[in-house]
Amino acid sequence: MPSSQPPNQLAAEIETIVAGIFKKAGWRVRRHPAIGDLQADLLLESADKRYVVEVKGLSEGRSDRLLPLLAQAILQAQAFARRFPEAAQPLAVVAARRVPPSVVEHLIRFAARYAPDVSIGVIDLEGLRAFVGAGLERLNERPRRRKPEPMRTSQRLPDLFSDLNQWMLKILLGQRLPAALIAVPRQPIRNASELAGVAAVSVMSASRFLHQLANQGFLEEGAEELQVVRVGELLDRWISANRNTAQELPARWIIRKGPAQIISAVREYLSPIETSPAKTNKARIGPIREGLPRCCVGLFSAADALGFSLVHGVPPHIYLERVTPDALLRLGVTIGQSDRPPDLYIRVPANREAIFRSCVSRERIQVADILQVWLDVSTHPKRGREQALEIQRQVLTSIIGKER
DSSP states (O other): OOOSSSHHHHHHHHHHHHHHHHHHTTOEEEESOEETTEEOSEEEEOSSOEEEEEEEEOSOOOHHHHHHHHHHHHHHHHHHHHHOSSOOEEEEEEEESOOOHHHHHHHHHHHHHHOTTSEEEEEETTSOEEEESTTTGGGOBOOOOOOOOOOOSSOOOOOTTOHHHHHHHHHHHHTTSOTTTOOOOOSOOOSHHHHHHHHTSOHHHHHHHHHHHHHTTOBOTTOSSOOBOSHHHHHHHHHHHHTTOEEEEEEEESSOOOTTHHHHHHHHHHSOOOOSGGGSTTOTTGGGGGGOOOEEEEHHHHHHHTTOOOOOSSOOEEEESSOOHHHHHHHTEEESOOSSOOSEEEEEESOHHHHHTTOEEETTEEEOOHHHHHHHHTTOTTTHHHHHHHHIIIIIHHHHTTOO
């Protein structure tokens, strides 16, 4: 059961809470039932009902963080329920320290749309209990009222490396990088209004970003066009901010097809849908194409696609805006526990606009831009630093110069 910080303590705490909710209601609770290579978190039984439960948790109760976990819990609970020797219903539960009501509604709508046969639960450590499923609604409780926090005299400054700030930084730095390696608007940018226009953000957002850059000494004062300076130091800070900003899920091909499978899978994912009558019956994934999450190749596989092949033997990575059953089906992958080593990794980014807006197109697939690849591989344990240095030597000297 993945979680954020601290993972083991939070996972155990949430699982214990879920078990306690059902024990108090008179259910028989069995922890960690296993069938072959599959293991669920809980098995719940009452006089006339039986549920197999997957529980996932994070510290943050944000929709973009909990939704991928809910999708994973749904898939794992379904898989275990199918293998269980007796009739059992899947129940997917997600939890966080605090989950706002709007996020609860979003998660419930998602499950109703994509997995109507799976029961779900959303809980938090403040007392929220929201279950949807036969015999479960009576367990629902509203969270305890929180005491208002006193007004703080000093407010934390906005994050220089927020999602949209990273996108705007890519625009400024990308002016000096080849268009084949990063997709950003290319034109002289002289002020916040012009930056907001090309970045498709509010003028206020662009103004705050430039103000932060200037205050920290990364923006040349008085220049005719916006010019980032001390780029080497800025990139070092960007690497630190980029650590652990993506949820990484081990995945396996449903059908293995060879070493270039990641390219063909992403190409198929992004390809237009066949609408001819001859293919109508088997186009289950066709009608949902328009609503699919954004997707691109990342890390070492992206370096290969961009022409900087150096490190081999590392499982490929795919950036996926959010994990949904339809997206996994179209990619031809499955996630969840397995004795088989991962064939690839699905990365769900927190900075999705910075990732997907700057992607470049190569051979009818979307590939993470060269700056993003450099950021991601710089801290990768398997020859990542070596790959980053090669990209820096061949490409980034145009923006770093002789600073390093």
